[in-house]
Amino acid sequence: MVTRCFIRPQARVAGVVVKGVKVRCSATRRPLDRRRNTTSLSKPQLLQSTPTFTSTRPFPTKTAVRTASPVFQEDQALDVELGKATGVLRTDKVPEEQAVIEALRICENLARSITEPIEPTKAPPKSETGPTSNLLSMEEGWTPLKKAALPQASLTTPVTSGIVQKITKAAYQIVTDANVFITPQILATYVHTQAILGRPETFPEIFSLCASKPIPLTDTTPIKYKAANPKRLTSAIPLVVAQDALRAAIQSKKLALALSIIDTSVCTTAYKRNKVFRKALLPFTVFALTPPAAYVVAHQFAEYQTTMEPQMATNIVFAGIIAYVGFTATIGMVAITTANDQMNRVTWARGMGLRERWLREDERALVDRVACAWGFQDVHMWGEEESPEWEALRRWAGLRGMVLDAPELMEGME
Incomplete structure (x- = not known):
């Protein structure tokens, strides 16, 4: 007499969970019947004769492969690249200029990867034979419209803001290191990188550091430093770099920062001497x-x-x-x-010497750019601005021998 037993789809047999697997009893060599009206073995009988089961497919394992999240992988890749950039500082010698530039270019490429718009992939043109395409093709020189590039990535999200902060900190760490001598090319690369990221807050500090930072001597071990002369010709900030820094400050809408950039770049004695030379x-x-x-x-x-x-x-x-x-x-x-055709809103006060006008023309031009950016864009509304920032700009220009919106030079007031 053969007693048939019923095993549920999810039953624990010999410590293994069987989930919907077709099994056979080794005693009867027949498939187990899963009908509800069958009788089951008693507990003592089940313990005395424990049948062995064989399955037609292996049991599923419980071990699962964990994959890192995309954000975690991006953070790891970012840390690796920033580690390569700051690796130029892990040396007992003065790093070469080209090595420092390459390190800053790594930061610049990372900045471009998160700020520049992504160009969409070009799909192959499809041949259209509709009435509209036939009419358009009759016009000479007609070309299909191109898809616009995707918008620039937002820098205000928490993830992107953290990435920007890491890149900014790495670039700042490279430039402010005591063993790095800031050359004009290094300074230009740094300013361009921070301008891409929208972080111009460190520009006045770096401009002042270029003139006062001790110069490391390359042939000394340990490294010795020589005091810098802030008035030497090589301490001057290039005009192109000052313009890029000022553009970034204007885009960030920080008037005090813009005026500080002008004060630490084109207003210095080193810049005036360099211009004369x-x-x-x-x-x-x-x-x-x-x-x-x-x-x-x-x-x-x-x-x-x-x-x-x-x-x-x-x-x-x-x-x-x-x-x-x-x-x-x-x-x-x-x-x-005495030429004033290039002046828009900021002009020289009466009595300013010709020599001072020529030496400080770049300073007046940058202040003029700031005034045009902060004031009304409509020419007919110039001179009607009223705000604490505008009054501060007018006072700042007046203390330096400049006049903001001189009435005799405004349109219609000649």
Whole structure:
């Protein structure tokens, strides 16, 4: 007599959970009947004869493979790249300029990856034979409209804000390291990286650090430092870098930061000396060599005349050449220093010397850009701004010999 037993789809047999698996009894070699009206073995009988079961497919295992989340993987990749960038500082020697630039470019590429718009993939053009496409194809030079690029990634989300903070901190750590000498190219790369991220708060500090940071000596072990001269020519901030920094401050809508950038870049003594060296050295050299050259020309000219003594003719020709060159150079200098066609809202106050106007023209131009960005865009509404920030800007310009919205130079007030 064979007793049939009933096993539920989810029953525990010999410590293994069987879930819907077709099993066979080794005693009867028949499939177990799962009808509800069958009789079951008693507990003593089940313990005495424990049948063995074989399944047609393996039991599922409980071990599951855990995969890291995309955010966790991105954080790991970001930390690896920032580790490569800051690795230039893990040395006992002064890092080379090219190595520092490459480290900052890693930060710049990371900044571009989260801020620049993503270009959509171009799908192959589909041939349309509808009436609309036939009419459009008749027009000469018709081209299909292109899809616009995806919008720029938002920097205000918590995840993106944390990434931006990490990149900003890494770039700042590289530039402010004591063993890194800030060259103009390093400074330009740093400013461009922080401008992409929208973090211009450190620009005034870095500009001041360029002039006062001790210079590390490359051939010393341990590294020794030399005191820096803030007034030397190489301490000047390039005008292009100052303009990029000011553009980032204007986009962040921080007036105090914009004025601080102007004060630490184009208002310094080093910048004025650098401007004289770059733009005025050659004209001054030519002007200094004019008298000897004029005397030689006058002496040669006196040899070809017979109406007066050669010495008197030489003196007359020399005086004429000097007078012509001197008068022409003076008129040209006055015309250059008093030109105001490039001025929009900020002009020089009356009584400002021509030399000061020429030396500080870049400063006035940057203040003019700030005024145009903070004021009304409509030309006919200029001069009607009323706000604490606008009054502070007007006062700041007035203390430096500038006039904001001079009435005699405004449109319709001539």
